[in-house]
Amino acid sequence: MVPSLLAASLLFLAGVGPALGTPVSSTTKTCTDLEIPLTVTSTNIGFGLPKFTTDFDVANFIDTVSSRNTTTSDSVVAAPNNVTANYTISATFCKPKVLPAGRKNTVLLATHGLAFDRSYWDPALDKVKYSFVDAAVGRGYSVFYYDRLGVGKSSPVSGYVAQLFNQVAILTEITKRVKAGKYVGGKPDKVVLIGHSFGSTISLNTAVDNAGLADGLVLTGFSFNSTFLNAIGFVEAVAPRIAAAKQPSKWAGLDTGYLTSADIYSSVTSFFKAPDYSQAVAKYADATRTPFAITELITTGLISRPPYAFAGPVLLITGQYDFIFCTSDCDGALETPAAQIFGKATPFKAVSYPGAGHGLNLHLNAAGSFKQILDFVVLSGL
Ligand SMILES: *[C@@H]1O[C@H](CO)[C@@H](O)[C@H](O)[C@H]1NC(C)=O
Ligand SMILES: *[C@@H]1O[C@H](CO)[C@@H](O)[C@H](O)[C@H]1NC(C)=O
Ligand SMILES: *[C@@H]1O[C@H](CO)[C@@H](O)[C@H](O)[C@H]1NC(C)=O
Numbered sequence: 001m002v003p004s005l006l007a008a009s010l011l012f013l014a015g016v017g018p019a020l021g022t023p024v025s026s027t028t029k030t031c032t033d034l035e036i037p038l039t040v041t042s043t044n045i046g047f048g049l050p051k052f053t054t055d056f057d058v059a060n061f062i063d064t065v066s067s068r069n070t071t072t073s074d075s076v077v078a079a080p081n082n083v084t085a086n087y088t089i090s091a092t093f094c095k096p097k098v099l100p101a102g103r104k105n106t107v108l109l110a111t112h113g114l115a116f117d118r119s120y121w122d123p124a125l126d127k128v129k130y131s132f133v134d135a136a137v138g139r140g141y142s143v144f145y146y147d148r149l150g151v152g153k154s155s156p157v158s159g160y161v162a163q164l165f166n167q168v169a170i171l172t173e174i175t176k177r178v179k180a181g182k183y184v185g186g187k188p189d190k191v192v193l194i195g196h197s198f199g200s201t202i203s204l205n206t207a208v209d210n211a212g213l214a215d216g217l218v219l220t221g222f223s224f225n226s227t228f229l230n231a232i233g234f235v236e237a238v239a240p241r242i243a244a245a246k247q248p249s250k251w252a253g254l255d256t257g258y259l260t261s262a263d264i265y266s267s268v269t270s271f272f273k274a275p276d277y278s279q280a281v282a283k284y285a286d287a288t289r290t291p292f293a294i295t296e297l298i299t300t301g302l303i304s305r306p307p308y309a310f311a312g313p314v315l316l317i318t319g320q321y322d323f324i325f326c327t328s329d330c331d332g333a334l335e336t337p338a339a340q341i342f343g344k345a346t347p348f349k350a351v352s353y354p355g356a357g358h359g360l361n362l363h364l365n366a367a368g369s370f371k372q373i374l375d376f377v378v379l380s381g382l
């Protein structure tokens with residue numbers, strides 16, 4: 001999207017997030033933890049306001065970014081710079097112990113959204129209900145999932161630096177290596193990018209900006225329909241606060257560019273839909289959430305310019321009650337304009353997934369959404 005659409009496209013997907021350290025107990029999967037050094041170059045935007053000192057400055061940011069005067073709202077983004085940096089990305093690769101007969105050797109490469117770490121895909125909760133990794137491995141797919149730059153065990157970086165563009169450069173490099181067989185025990189037949197929320201923006205731009213790189217794309221907790229987007233409502237509901245000041249015991253090491261939601265209820269408003277979730281899961285997500293960078297927040301909606309030539313299978317699946325992307329009603333809201341901008345995709349499918357809000361993987365029927373995703377992947381030959 002062009003910068004003048006910034007305010008309308010601001011989507012922050014945070015609020016809640018599972019922690020690291022999932023024990024590998026399954027008898028059907030083999031998992032390996034990886035530390036991946038890489039050098040990436042990206043064209044990074046700057047933050048247009050003075051760095052935050054206190055939450056009064058964050059309050060002023062919310063006023064500024066939500067202004068209907070686009071000159072004002074766009075002022076939060078400053079001119080871009082080309083930046084080259086070395087980072088280490090921490091990842092986990094899980095594969096089935098036995099590849100089922102007839103199944104291709106396919107890697108699902110998963111990118112989490114804001115306020116989560118990689119364990120979004122395999123939380124320390126009932127695995128049958130909430131683990132996408134276990135569901136995928138159970139169907140014969142490998143999953144490569146990682147902590148985004150600035151999150152979890154990946155390189156720490158300023159909250160005025162982490163953003164869509166360096167995250168896309170990182171996923172692009174990782175995808176190239178995985179496609180070449182590095183980290184995954186040899187060249188896979190197919191690589192499918194899957195994202196949640198901000199992770200969907202990262203996966204999308206990586207797939208459409210690099211022809212032939214990804215074989216398929218699964219976007220969850222996402223939409224292209226700006227009419228129903230609730231970006232500013234989302235920022236207001238989350239009511240961000242400086243993370244280091246809010247919970248110094250956990251986040252004192254982060255600079256003031258890292259923000260987190262005001263409290264569990266502000267997270268729940270954006271991420272969960274009653275009665276379709278367990279409050280224990282919402283509490284777990286709150287206890288394990290990770291802060292997000294202000295420059296991630298203001299670049300979340302900056303998707304590459306459509307229409308896309310991407311010709312592989314594309315699935316867009318979002319909770320029916322997604323507060324952020326559909327203003328709490330995704331029915332009939334996902335296909336337009338997604339089907340047009342993915343006019344070359346074969347097939348393209350959009351699903352408003354019943355009984356879930358934005359945090360798709362943490363609702364009571366998450367396993368049903370995993371099944372829909374994996375059925376799509378199987379049926380489209382990936
Ligand atoms: C709106 O933007 C214009 C520039 O286009 C600026 O001159 C004006 O002061 C702004 N008004 C407000 C209320 O921010
Ligand atoms: C960044 O590098 C690209 C490619 O070399 C160049 O076209 C572009 O002008 C550079 N942008 C900035 C802001 O320096
Ligand atoms: C990245 O690491 C390489 C090898 O250690 C070093 O030569 C280079 O200067 C580093 N680049 C940056 C931008 O720090």
Ligand SMILES: *[C@@H]1O[C@H](CO)[C@@H](O)[C@H](O)[C@H]1NC(C)=O
Binds near residue numbers: 333334337
């Ligand atoms: C959003 O979806 C509605 C319902 O299908 C449609 O009328 C509207 O044009 C869409 N908005 C955009 C920007 O495509």
